[in-house]
Amino acid sequence: MTTKKKNRSALNEKEGVPQPNTLNKSLAKKHLNLKRKSPSTSQLIEQILQGNQTALSRAITIIESKAQKHQQQAKEIIEKCLPFANKSIRIGITGVPGVGKSTFIESFGKLLIANNKKVAVLTVDPSSSISKGSILGDKTRMEDLVKETNAFIRPSASGDTLGGVARKTRETIILCEAAKFDVILIETVGVGQSETAVHSMTDFFLLLKLAGAGDELQGIKRGIMEMADTIVINKADGENLKAAKMAKNEFNRALHLYPPKASNWTPKTLLASALHNEGNSEIYETVLKYFETVKTNGYFQHKRNEQNKYWLMQTIESRLKNDFFATPEVKAELNKQLIALDQNKTTPFEAAELILKLKKT
16 A cells, blocks of 8 residues: 555656666766866866867856956966967947847858958847846857857856946957957947947947937937947848938038047948848958058057056956955945935935045054
8 A cells, every 4th residue: 555655646756767788887977077077277278279169168257257266267367368369350349229239240250250260259248137147148149150160159247347348358358369269349238338348448349320210219429429430320221221321421421520530540331231241341341441550550559558558447446446345344334324324314425435434444
């Protein structure tokens, strides 16, 4: 009776499928251990320099990690990869959601690969405010490009960083360059805040626009227009082609009103249909002409030097902020002041002054 009841139980565990006798158990165990064992830092660096994309992904995960145990390892990886970096061209791509950034990047990326370029795509994926995870999932939105051997796509959750720019995007660029990628494409979230940060880490800034959608609707301000090295009117096909051509003329006229760029480059407006792979060749030729211009007149290296100074200051500010909030006294007092704020016993300004004075002592 007892056996019968036990067999009827939903929790009863049945015997699994037996392993075939031909399986070498010791070899299988060894293979499993090798699979589980993570490569050492030196092995990881060596594999990155050989262009191993699995090693590159692992290293990026390490530098994006906030865990204390990964900090020193991340520092060593970046330091060893740095001498092999700075040999790519970095292109920032921005535009509002719905403008077709992912479709354009996939179409443009395939053209670059056809021109014997290795392409890394770093996309800043908006983070969920609830789960903190990525929302859009760019690898699923670039299903053709991700299959290319010479393409590497890395979506990174934007987290809580200003404007949605991934916290370690700059270091990721260094690793991709060390892995011998010729072109780095960096896509912004496109909400009008992250463009400045992306502009500060790229050589060429491409702004995607739509015909028939006013600047008020697109959220693109004068500052973004001034940063653009080329404007591309996307989705210039079918019934939208006529409106796209009119928009192109309007933007070209508007660009002449802006002061000359320090690079001595005159921005252009081009048409493209990422869906039909049209306009990519002209955009690529424009990018090549830009780099020929700025490398000849010395602006390319000047801009890279200015970017390094900017990121030095940004790193100092970030480290000071992290160190400040990591202090036990500050943590304790901050909690007290937050409670006081909820009870209307203080103001944000008084609370901040008190916490800052505490740090000085």
